[in-house]
Amino acid sequence: MAWSWNPFAFARWPVTILTSLVYIAILISLLVIHTGVPSPPKSETPIHGINLTEAWLDLQLLTSSRHPYNSRRNDEVHAWLLERIQSILKENAASTSSSTETTPAAYVFDDTVSNSTFSSGGISPSFGTSVYFEGTNLIVYIPGSEDDTTSWWLDSNRKPSKRNAVLVNAHYDSVSTGFGSTDDGVGVVSVLQLVKYFSTPGNKPQNGVVLLLNNGEEDFLNGANVFGQHPMSKVVSTFLNLEGAGAGGRAALFRSTDEAVTKAYAHSKYPFGSSASADGFNRGLVRSQTDYVVFNGKLGYRGLDVAFIGPRARYHTDQDDSRHTHKSSLWHMLSAAVSTSQALTSASLNTNLEPGKTPGSSALWFDVFGRTFAVVKAHTFFALCVTLLVIGPIILLVTLALLYRVDKFYLWSGSRPYHMLDSDEEIRLYGWRGFFRFPLIFLMACAAPIALAFLQVKENQHIAHSSQWAVWSMMISSFVFVAWFFCRAADFSRPSSLTRAYGFSWMWAAWWILLVVATVFEEHFHMVGTYFVLVYAATVWFATLLSYLELFSLPKKSTYCRGKFGEDQAASRSRSNSRPPQASSASGQEDIVEENENDEDEPTERSSLLRSRGRSNFKGYHPGSEEQSPAPTAKDEKFDIFEEQEWSKSQWSWLWVIQLIVIVPINFILVGQLALLMTEALHQTGQDGSSTFLVYITIAVCTILLFSPVVPILHRFTWHVPMFLFLVLIGTLIYNMTAFPFSSDNRLKLFFQQQVDLDAGNNSVSLQGVPPYVRRAIASLPSSSGQELACIRTGPADNLERCSWSGIPPNVGNAASRTPPEKQYKGWLNFNVTRVNVSDSDNKARFVLYGKNTRSCKLTFDSPITAFHVTGQAPRDKRFTPVPEGGSREIRLWSRTWDRAWTVDVSWDSPDSDEIGKSDDSTGSLRGKVVCLWSDVNQVGVIPAFDEALHYVPDWVAITKAGDGLVEGYKNFQI
Secondary structure, X not given: OHHHHOOOOOOHHHHHHHHHHHHHHHHHHHHHHHHOXXXXXXXXXXOOOOOHHHHHHHHHHHOOOOOOOOOXXXXXXXXXXXXHHHHHHHHOOOOOOOOOOOOOOOEEEEEOOOEEEEEEOOOOOOOEEEEEEEOOEEEEEEOOOOOOOOOHHHOOOOOOOOOOEEEEEEEOOOOOOOOOHHHHHHHHHHHHHHHHHHHOOOOOXXXXXXXXXXXXXXXXXXXXXXXXXXXXXXXXXXXXXXXEOOOOOOEEEEEEOOHHHHHHHOOOOOOOEEOHHHHHHHOOOOOOOOOHHHHHHHOOOEEEEEEEOOOHHHOOOOOOOOOOOOHHHHHHHHHHHHHHHHHHOOHHHHOOOXXXXXXXXXXXXXXXXXXXXXXXXXXXXXXXXXXXXXHHHHHHHHHHHHHHHOOOOOOOOOEEEEEOOOOEEEEEOOOOOOOOHHHHHHHHHHHHHHHHHHHHHHHHOOHHHOOHHHHHHHHHHHHHHHHHHHXXXXXXXXXXOOHHHHHHHXXXXXXXXXXXXXXXXXXHHOOOOOHHHHHHHHHHHHHHHHHHHHHHHOOOHHHHHHHHHHHHHHHHHHHHOOOOOOOOOOOOOXXXXXXXXXXXXXXXXXOOHHHHHOOOOOOOOOOOOOOOOOOOOHHHHHHHHHOOOHHHHHOOOOHHHHHHHHHHHHHHHHHHHHHHHHHHHHOOOHHHOOOHHHXXXXXXXXXXXXXXXXXXXXXXOOOHHHHHHHHHHHHHHHHHHHOOOOOOOOOEEEEEEEEEEOOOOOEEXXXXXXXXXXXXXXXXXXXXXXXXXXXXXXXXXXXXXXXXXXXXXOOOOOOOOOOOHHXXXXXXXXXXXXXXXXXXXXXXXXXXXXEOOOOEEEEEEEEEEOEEEEOOOOOOOOOOOOOOOOOEEEEEEEOOOOOOEEEEEEEOOOOOHHHHHHHOOOOOOOXXXXXXXXXXXOOOOOOHHHHHHHHHOOOOEEEEEOOOOOEEEXXXXXX
């Protein structure tokens, strides 16, 4: 066989083996990189000034209990962090008090003064949410050698002479339902180690470092917003935000403001991430947010967002703990934080990085096998796209023109006419054979995974939550098998030596169009995640060019046709003399098969498969004769076995290897990494209400992108690999359609909330989640037994269900009291509201409210308010809008002290004529609720309904929060 003498020949076994090995090697490498995390070093101090063992111990202590902002444990964590910072600085002799230098090596700010008032657009496009927040941030400022040496922050009217410091941020509050190991405990202990690193002698930065541990991120990014009121916010130029949008694995760079700061992250030993994640995150594919939007959007800093992205099933649950987090994940984020922050503090990088001076160039970036990091400016990407769009077609057209000039242009050549003295002759070249093959086969192959995506959503839409690899296997096997089946059928019926040339030509045309789209998207929508389109199009262009260059190895059409014409004349004379066909002449050239005068014309692409195969095209064989020519030589084996056009036997048979190497590895690495990253980020977002179809269609499209390069050579595959994939397809299809989609390691999150009408004493517990699983989980709770559930559709597309029932009463007002909770309800929240109109046209009121055993309350309104003021509120910051343009229907109040009494003045407009008609109220009254929140579940029995849910739900269910408060107690008001 061909492979025995030429392992690179374009024959079945070489193509099958080499192609399979290339794909398997890259796939295994990608899976190892994506699912694994680099092992931590054996040394406790892998970097001068960093202690990994100490960091891991800090993480375990920090995450020993839940510590949301509205919990007593949060205050204990704040005190512990302040003590840790001071002990680290004391150990390094760098604290303000112990430093013997004129300028201390570090300043510590326990910010219990700043407060901030800001707003967000909220869920409705017309109305927003307003927030008043009192912060308890911890800030460490380590001056650089080139920083302003004066204590400028002591004077509120002064500013630093330079604005070149680097901010490294993490939030130390957790959600009420999780321990916060990766969200954001790893970030917190990384900041503590950076305090240790930059205060260690010999590590003094050139430009200053501001290390921020903010409190209140989980509830509305409150801690980052209030940092804008602190003097240290004035010295910051760039930032590094350390977060956790998942619960482990590798920490990925998923957002960046520009190319200059992104290059700082490239110094990481294990870089990981893609700019495509920023495009998806900014467009709401992941329903969460980080402090990045505050630092960049409101404060104008330039910087980076580094976060854990999966597994999302553990995010905001009790499995986000140190037991499910590994030291390797800690090392991955910590090592990236050290190298990135150190690079950001370098003088050369910080040149012209001040906000407002040079905004920087947007960039695209991606890692290669978690070791190398590529950063390209967006305008460079645009220029390269335009260059390829223009130059690529020109070079290919010039190559085709040269082929035509040297008379080797067999593409799209049907026949070659010859004019003789006595008659006209025509030599059939069959150059059109296989031209329409690729698009037809490609469309049928693409239809398979896309159809499976629709079928999966209909039959078992959440299977990707726990079995994403089974979905991938199903999609890959369906595409490859269907493509191979039709490729082999077409090659069996109408073999053509131009299959690769036509296939890559069609691919180049398609990718040229996609490159136009990517260029437009980058220019108008600043989407840089389409960088793979440029690389893919460039490799397909090169593969197409090689296909055209390969045609130079063919004989000239004139030479071939003259030889063919002479042989036909000789065959005609032989027929006239009734001589039987002879074997090849002494020169070694074989006789051409004699055609019956009554035979039909050479079959076309539309000819019947059986009719085509009924004819014998083997050289040396003549119907009606028992005599055959000698066995074909190795030189002619390709032509004889596959029966391609006769003129192709001199065609080079090794360029396919170069095409394979050019087009498969690069694209499989880039698209494969992107596909795995997107799968990790999206496959468990259906539980949040995001589209599950998006998950499956993304996998289907990525499958097509990954394996479409092999279609032009798939007709050379043996049956072994495709038939194995066919069996995989059958097995995974049955599994994906019937298997239960959740497991104890990949749990379904249900969102808990309890609401209490403190006047009427009505108590309602609700769980929100994916139907019908939410009802199955509620059925396992003893308190729901015998009750009729009140269920309503909710979620971004009404694809979730919230079911309520009368649950166990909470005991949040006074956990130590033995009085039944329902008799304590009215004392948990007290308020007074007074209308304070100056004139009849004014609509103003003053609320005085008090919540027991809480530091979080809110006011909700049936109609929007236009302004509000909280007593003690700081002067308005022009960067922060207290009330959005459309008004607010909610004011959230957060205090740094417990049992706080708030005084809030509220203004609203009189209703217009349309609103009067709807409400039959022209007096300008205001209705709503006064609500207080409770979120502390560290003590069993305070919120027994939550304890019951944790204890009795199936092991495939996780309980997380539905809102800022696990319990909301409210009273109605009307002004």
